[in-house]
Amino acid sequence: MPAATYSLDVLDPGTLRGSGDQIARALPPGKTGGIPQHDEETHALSLHGISLSFGGVAALVDVDLSVEPGEIRAIIGPNGAGKSSLINVISGVYRSNHGHVRIGSHTYRHVPTGRLASLGVARTFQNLALFKGLSVIDNVIAGRAYTVGSSFAEQILGLGRARREEADARERAARIIGFLHLDQVSDRLVGTLPYGLQKRVELARALVAEPKVLLLDEPMAGMTASEKNDMADFIRTARDQYDTTVILIEHDIGVVMQLSDRIAVLDYGRKIADGSPDEIRSDERVIDAYLGVVAENEDGEGI
Numbered sequence: 011m012p013a014a015t016y017s018l019d020v021l022d023p024g025t026l027r028g029s030g031d032q033i034a035r036a037l038p039p040g041k042t043g044g045i046p047q048h049d050e051e052t053h054a055l056s057l058h059g060i061s062l063s064f065g066g067v068a069a070l071v072d073v074d075l076s077v078e079p080g081e082i083r084a085i086i087g088p089n090g091a092g093k094s095s096l097i098n099v100i101s102g103v104y105r106s107n108h109g110h111v112r113i114g115s116h117t118y119r120h121v122p123t124g125r126l127a128s129l130g131v132a133r134t135f136q137n138l139a140l141f142k143g144l145s146v147i148d149n150v151i152a153g154r155a156y157t158v159g160s161s162f163a164e165q166i167l168g169l170g171r172a173r174r175e176e177a178d179a180r181e182r183a184a185r186i187i188g189f190l191h192l193d194q195v196s197d198r199l200v201g202t203l204p205y206g207l208q209k210r211v212e213l214a215r216a217l218v219a220e221p222k223v224l225l226l227d228e229p230m231a232g233m234t235a236s237e238k239n240d241m242a243d244f245i246r247t248a249r250d251q252y253d254t255t256v257i258l259i260e261h262d263i264g265v266v267m268q269l270s271d272r273i274a275v276l277d278y279g280r281k282i283a284d285g286s287p288d289e290i291r292s293d294e295r296v297i298d299a300y301l302g303v304v305a306e307n308e309d310g311e312g313i
């Protein structure tokens with residue numbers, strides 16, 4: 011979970027200045043003060059001209075991306091291509107140098123991390139970010155933390171609203187745990203579970219927030235082939251059942267090709283292709299920059 015907090019440094023579309031909330035209130039849905047719309051109202055999420063650099067290193071260069079509701083969109087590319095940076099810009103962990111992010115009807119120069127849950131965005135991390143000393147169910151309940159309306163005092167004192175919210179969170183968490191076939195380990199401490207199951211717990215914790223947009227940073231890293239297949243099935247079913255849009259980074263090209271509706275390819279921070287799995291598979295630039303290299307390393311498997 012990102013520990014840092016960030017100021018609301020939000021879009022100034024020329025005539026408007028102010029916080030993200032001010033801008034969101036000032037602009038009716040679909041209006042972004044002169045910024046091109048590109049049918050944005052139909053997009054679950056879109057990025058426009060995103061550039062990000064770290065010192066002299068250009069992590070992202072003028073990246074555009076539009077993701078439709080209900081789509082499973084993979085972001086692929088060689089190591090260091092900028093995939094995680096892109097997810098981190100979408101989730102407000104990184105502040106881009108240029109460009110803006112549109113989530114639903116809200117447009118941001120810097121997405122306010124603290125408002126992600128209320129914007130309907132949840133994410134998982136490349137390296138697990140779970141509470142290892144807590145049980146599976148308690149980790150999943152933690153995914154509802156941003157949705158509670160009761161005050162800290164109400165929670166400490168176990169007052170009415172806090173008690174109802176806790177019961178509701180527990181019930182929703184139990185439902186997701188059942189959905190992801192984690193019932194058998196619901197009371198186990200997360201730290202004692204095999205890695206593949208921990209990755210599934212992280213998915214459960216993101217899903218329990220009932221996100222409109224789910225960002226998955228390498229959800230299958232370190233898994234066996236059969237664990238990856240299970241995870242791919244869970245992601246697909248989660249998309250269908252919870253009506254969510256999924257953006258995922260994944261290195262296993264075989265899984266990506268089967269799971270994704272569309273795939274965006276990054277290379278040296280630039281988007282070099284964006285299309286259906288078939289289009290990406292036969293794209294010469296992608297083969298040169300990435301797929302050819304993956305095929306060589308994996309002896310041709312998986313593509």
Ligand SMILES: Nc1ncnc2c1ncn2[C@@H]1O[C@H](COP(=O)(O)OP(=O)(O)OP(=O)(O)O)[C@@H](O)[C@H]1O
Pocket residue numbers: 064067068069087088089090091092093094095096
């Ligand atoms: N916090 C940071 N500080 C400095 N440089 C960074 C930081 N985060 C990313 N970078 C640099 O930005 C570039 C893109 O990195 P990023 O992690 O986004 O790539 P990636 O495609 O996710 O790579 P991988 O597949 O290895 O995870 C790399 O050159 C990386 O070294």
